[in-house]
Every structure is written in C-alpha cells, then in structure tokens.
Amino acid sequence: MTKTTASIQAEIRTLTGRKVKQLRNKGLTPATIYGHNFPPLSISVSTMELNKLYSHVGESTLVEIILGDSIFPVLFKNPQYHPVSSDLIHIDCHKVNLKEKIIATVPLEFIGESMSVKNGNILMTVIDEIEVEALPANLPEKIIVDISVLADIDAQITVADLIIDKSLVEVKNEVDQVIVKTDLPKVEEEVVEEAEATPADVEATSQKTPEELATKDAEKAAEKADYKKDEK
Incomplete structure (x- = not known):
C-alpha cells in the first residue's frame, strides 16, 4: 500500500436489519466488506467521514478499510442515501486482490471552454464515464477531458483522444466512440396559433348597424307575406 491511499477507520458491526437505525442515530453508517473467497463482514464507519471520503474517491479509487490491526483494500459500491439529508446510509466495500487487474467505471471530468460553443453552437455530451481495466492501485479517480x-x-473528442497512461490502464470502450462534440443549435419551428376571439370581438360581430337591422326586418316581413299568400 502507498501512503497516498485514502483510508477510513471502521468497527465490527453486530447490529443488523432495522436495528442499524441505532447506529445511524449515533452518526455511524453500516457497511459490508465482501469479496472473492471472503465471507461478508459487517462493519460501521463514521457517516461524516464516509460522506467526505466517498465524495472524493467515488467508486473507482482504492480505499483502505482499517479494522483494528487489519487493513482491507476495497472499492466502494452501491451507495445508498438518506432521502432528506443525503447522508450515506449504507455502502458496500468490494475487497480486491492488489495483484489482480479489475474492470471499473471511471468518471470523465470536462474542463476548459469550447470556442465553438462561444460562437453559438451547442455542446453535446455523449458519455460521461468509461470502462477501464487495471490493477486496483492504478485505477484513476477520474479522467480529464479538455473541451477547449x-x-x-x-x-x-473520442476515446482515442483521451490522455491516459496506457501502460497502466487499458480502456475497454471502442477507440472511435464519441465522448463529446459540438453541433449547430436546433431551430424550433414557429407555431402560428389562431387567436381566440375575445369578448370584445364577439360583441363587435354581434352588433348590427341600423341598415343591417332594417334589411333583416324587411326579409322577415317578406317571408311572412309569402307565407300568407301560400295560405290563400
């Protein structure tokens, strides 16, 4: 282990099921260490320390779980959060063999400013993480993508453009896979809606001029006269 490896203190946990609420009330988060040919080990860690550590290392950085005199190299997996406080309420710790390569997902961090975007085009992010294979100690915390x-x-920018030490880390994605690109902004078609008639419009159309009223009365009178003629 190197001195720069992140670490966190833990204690053996005997409480399980609904009883773990007692731990959370004391500022502790239940966790489980598991691995190949390794029986699951229930532990608890400081919630405050875990929140801080996980926000920094995520799921692709090697972490030391210090349990008494024992040290377990792990990768965090399957974090669960409190719906209100956003504190971690449980996390899995995958114990790894430092001499065996593993496959992990590493996030991409975008930096810089694109001149194309400054000129009015849009930035389209296709993927924000990639899959890599490496020894646990060589897994990158993140990979920088400069969009300038x-x-x-x-x-x-494609996977082939990423700056990675290929002697230590093998990228599993296709080399021609697009990570991010710029494109013309979408032009929305203008929808012309028919204006609804306002009360004023209705009132205006319902009003008749004296000439129109006189014409209508004359037509009614003519119809009445014709009706009387037919009766005769």
Whole structure:
C-alpha cells in the first residue's frame, strides 16, 4: 500500500436489519466488506467521514478499510442515501486482490471552454464515464477531458483522444466512440396559433348597424307575406 491511499477507520458491526437505525442515530453508517473467497463482514464507519471520503474517491479509487490491526483494500459500491439529508446510509466495500487487474467505471471530468460553443453552437455530451481495466492501485479517480480543443462545428473528442497512461490502464470502450462534440443549435419551428376571439370581438360581430337591422326586418316581413299568400 502507498501512503497516498485514502483510508477510513471502521468497527465490527453486530447490529443488523432495522436495528442499524441505532447506529445511524449515533452518526455511524453500516457497511459490508465482501469479496472473492471472503465471507461478508459487517462493519460501521463514521457517516461524516464516509460522506467526505466517498465524495472524493467515488467508486473507482482504492480505499483502505482499517479494522483494528487489519487493513482491507476495497472499492466502494452501491451507495445508498438518506432521502432528506443525503447522508450515506449504507455502502458496500468490494475487497480486491492488489495483484489482480479489475474492470471499473471511471468518471470523465470536462474542463476548459469550447470556442465553438462561444460562437453559438451547442455542446453535446455523449458519455460521461468509461470502462477501464487495471490493477486496483492504478485505477484513476477520474479522467480529464479538455473541451477547449473543440473549435469548429462538428468538432468532437473520442476515446482515442483521451490522455491516459496506457501502460497502466487499458480502456475497454471502442477507440472511435464519441465522448463529446459540438453541433449547430436546433431551430424550433414557429407555431402560428389562431387567436381566440375575445369578448370584445364577439360583441363587435354581434352588433348590427341600423341598415343591417332594417334589411333583416324587411326579409322577415317578406317571408311572412309569402307565407300568407301560400295560405290563400
């Protein structure tokens, strides 16, 4: 183990099921260490320390679980959060063999400013993480993607463009897979809606001029006269 490896103190946990609420009330988070040919081990850790550590290392950085005189190299998995406080209420700790390569998902961090975007185009992120294979100690916490190289329309960054020490880390994604690109902004079609008639419009159309009223009365009178003629 290197001195730079992140670590956290833990204690053996005997409470399980609904009883773990007692631990959470004391500021502790239940966790489980598991691995190949390793029986699951129930532990508890400081919730405050775990929140801080996990926000920094995520699920792709090696962590030491210190339990008494024992040290377990693990990767965090399956975090569960409190719906209100957002504190971690449980987490799995996958025990790894430091001499065996493993496959893990590593997040991408985008930095810089794209000239293409500054010129009015849009940035389209296709993927924000990649899959890699490496020894646990060589797993990167994150991989930096500098989007300042995106200067023109249709410019893109692919997996092949990532800056990674390929002697230590093997990327499992296809090399031509697009990570991020720029494109023209979408032009929304203008929808012309018919204006609804307002009360004023209705009132205006319902009003008749004296000439129109006189014409209508004359038509009614003519119809009445014709009706009387038919009766005769």
